[in-house]
Amino acid sequence: xxxxxxxxxxxxxxxxxxxxxxxWELVEPGVVWIPDWRPDPADAGPAFDIPNAGYAGVAVKL
Numbered sequence: 001x002x003x004x005x006x007x008x009x010x011x012x013x014x015x016x017x018x019x020x021x022x023x024w025e026l027v028e029p030g031v032v033w034i035p036d037w038r039p040d041p042a043d044a045g046p047a048f049d050i051p052n053a054g055y056a057g058v059a060v061k062l
Contacts, residue, residue: 024059031057
């Protein structure tokens with residue numbers, strides 16, 4: 001059913017997301033699982049229980 005939908009989504013692998021930043025300087029912590037990118041230290045709740053939330057990163061142009 002999903003494959004027949006108009007708005008399909010395919011999450012990229014970590015390597016594929018890293019390739020999007022070619023020519024840019026990644027900001028720490030680099031390309032990581034979305035909930036791990038600069039987590040709020042004040043968030044003392046349980047760890048995220050998401051099988052795969054995808055990857056994210058922030059970079060500056062060299």
